Amino acid sequence: MTGTRASGANPLIEFKAVHKSFFVRGQQFDVVRALDLAVAPGEFLCIVGPSGSGKSTLLNMVAGLGPPSTGAVSYGGRPVSEVNTEVAYLTQHDTLLPWRTVADNVGVPLELRGMAAATRRPLVQAAIDAIGLAGFEGHYPRQLSGGMRKRAMLARTLIQDPQAILMDEPFGPLDAQLKLMLQAELMALWARSRKTIMFVTHDIVEAITLADRVVVLSARPARVNLIETIAIPRPRDVHRTRFAPEFETHYERIWAAMELGALAQVPA
Amino acid sequence: MSATGLRSEEALEQGVAMPRPASRGEGRVLLLRTVTLVVALALWQALSGNLVDPFWISSPLAVGAKLWLWISTGVLFRHLLVTIEETAVGFIVGGVCGVVLGGLVAQSRILQRTIDPFVTAVYGIPKVALAPLFIMWFGIGLMPKFVLAGISVFFLVFFNTLAGAREVDSSMVDALRMMGARPAQIHRIVILPASFPFIFLGFKLGLPYGFVGAVAGEMMASNEGIGFLTQNSAGQYDTAGVFAALTALMTVTVLLDAGLARLERWVFRWR
Missing domain, CATH: 3.40.50.300 (P-loop containing nucleotide triphosphate hydrolases)
Structure with a gap:
């Protein structure tokens, strides 16, 4: 099995001979060693x-x-x-802004692009509906369960398109x-x-x-x-x-x- | 999607999200407080003239009469307004300087570490000890009181802003950067709101200190303000006047505190 996909297209994401080490109290920890991978x-x-x-x-x-410590990671060549x-990145960390409601959190990517609040609203609502959080638009993250917070983050990721x-x-x-x-x-x-x-x-x-x-x-x-x-x-x-x-x-x-x-x- | 699964989960979450029931015994505490106050005042009234010469401790009735006289003639409000103006100007100017400088210093770790011992040293001086210096510099008008109130507020806001800007969760900043946020947007959307609880705390702690600064300045040298009223009454051996001025001071601080607590609950309703 080869690292590159058989489709023949240029990879969008490519890891070439990637090494990554961390130093903890002067001691070296190798996390990734000689890794090659391509994503079409x-x-x-x-x-x-x-x-x-x-x-x-x-x-x-x-x-x-x-x-990476050595080697190369490329995106789009x-x-x-x-x-x-x-790229959008849905991390394991809870990165919802606790002082914003679910709707205001999900709308952040659109807000950053300078989209007017009135234009954002239907898109935010659609994203919230899609992940099954309808009815919780006005809740603050503190008021949600871990799973619901995760879904709100997913909606925020998807709305970035x-x-x-x-x-x-x-x-x-x-x-x-x-x-x-x-x-x-x-x-x-x-x-x-x-x-x-x-x-x-x-x-x-x-x-x-x-x-x-x-x-x-x-x-x-x-x-x-x-x-x-x-x-x-x-x-x-x-x-x-x-x-x-x-x-x-x-x-x-x-x-x-x-x-x-x-x-x-x-x-x- | 399974409707039943979601509905039951939502019902559970709604329950979690419901406001907590009001704490019991609220009414009883209020009653006990009132009783305490009335008993204390009655005791004071009974002591006065029977066991202790009213010259030293006055009496609640005399203090009340004095307060009423000051209120009805407008004396109290004239002086109170002066003190409030001094506090407000100092609070706003000192607070804004504290936020701006705190925010700027937080940008650079090196700068922060360089100035740290100096700022701490100046912060350590009791602000009242600076009053004679400010009177020398700025005369006996309002200016030295503005400065005294302002400098008291400044340090608390400065230190808290600095702490707040350092506490920001870096994973939130990373998330915003990946969404293409520019530095100014990151400051507006993450860093400022994240440090806001700290900034607010600085202002909250700073307000009574600003008030104390203004009053202390008035007691040193002035011809108006609550501090002057206290000092002036004491100068005339008017014990009731001193207590009346102190009562006014106490009332203002209690009201300020209650107002701030309400504001805090509203501002931080997301917590």
Whole structure:
């Protein structure tokens, strides 16, 4: 399996020989080592791997929030050298502004573009309706549950209408039913818009359900253990993908690649 | 989407979001406070003239009469207005300087560390000790009181603004930067509102200090204001006058405090 997608298009996001180390009290920690990866335009790419394997670090590099120590990360053919405003980034941090209501939080990206409040309103309402937060427009983040805050952040991400979206375990804290609903919503959105999505998750079922390709990272320092192209035909029904005949094989291969990573950590 | 799942979750959240019931015993506390006040005043009245010479402690009735005289002749409001004006000017000028300078210094870690010992040293001086100097410089008019009130407010607002600007969650700033926010927008949308609780705290702590500064300035040298009224009454051995002026001072501080508390609840309704 090659790092570049078979479609032949120039990759939108590309990692070349990427190393990343952190220094903690003078001691060097390698988080990513010699990693190559390419994401095609319009691709839905999921990244799975043991916790602490540097999945978020990869997204941060694309976002321009933490450059690689050596090697190069490029976006649209140009190296990422500063904050990348072409992509939207749904982080694990709660970055809603606590002094703003849900509606005012979701509208921030439009406000930054100088859109008038009256023009924003219907767009904000549509985004809030789409993620199932209707009725909570006037609530402050403090008044919402963790899952609802996450959904508000998702609405704020989608309203940006970016070229590419980076998502760091966006559905992690949600209950199973809500998770499926939002997965379906995200898939429909992606099918309509063909945005490029890099989606980090620890949930293998979720990765297989959503992705064109699933990248399995090793334990730290992260390398690519496996790139699994998901053969389940689209359009997919999030409730039914796990019963697709291909599912079992994908799951087993990914699971095996994950275990390898976890075991490799032990002797070191 | 499953309607039932969402509806039950929403119902739960609505419950969480509902305002807390008003704390019980509110009425009883109010009653107890009133009783305490009445008993204290009655005790004072009973002591006066029976155990202690009214020359030293006056009496609530004499103080009330004095207050009424001052109110009816307009004396109280004339002097009160002067003190309030001094406090307000000092509060606004000192506070604005505090926010602006605090915000500017917060931009540079090096600058902050350089000036830190000097600012702390000046802050440590009791502001009242500066009054003679300001009277020397600015005479006995309103100016030295503006300066004294202003400098008292300035330091509290300055330090709190500085602290607030440093406390801003960097992940929120990063999120805004990724949405394409320019530095000015980041300041307006994240940094200013995030440090606002701190700035507000500075103003809240600063207000009574500004008031104290103004009154202290008046007591040193002036011919108007509540501080003057107190000093002047004491100069004439008018104990009731001193207590009446103190009562007026007390009333103003209590009202200011209550007003600020209400404002705070409204401004920070998102917390």
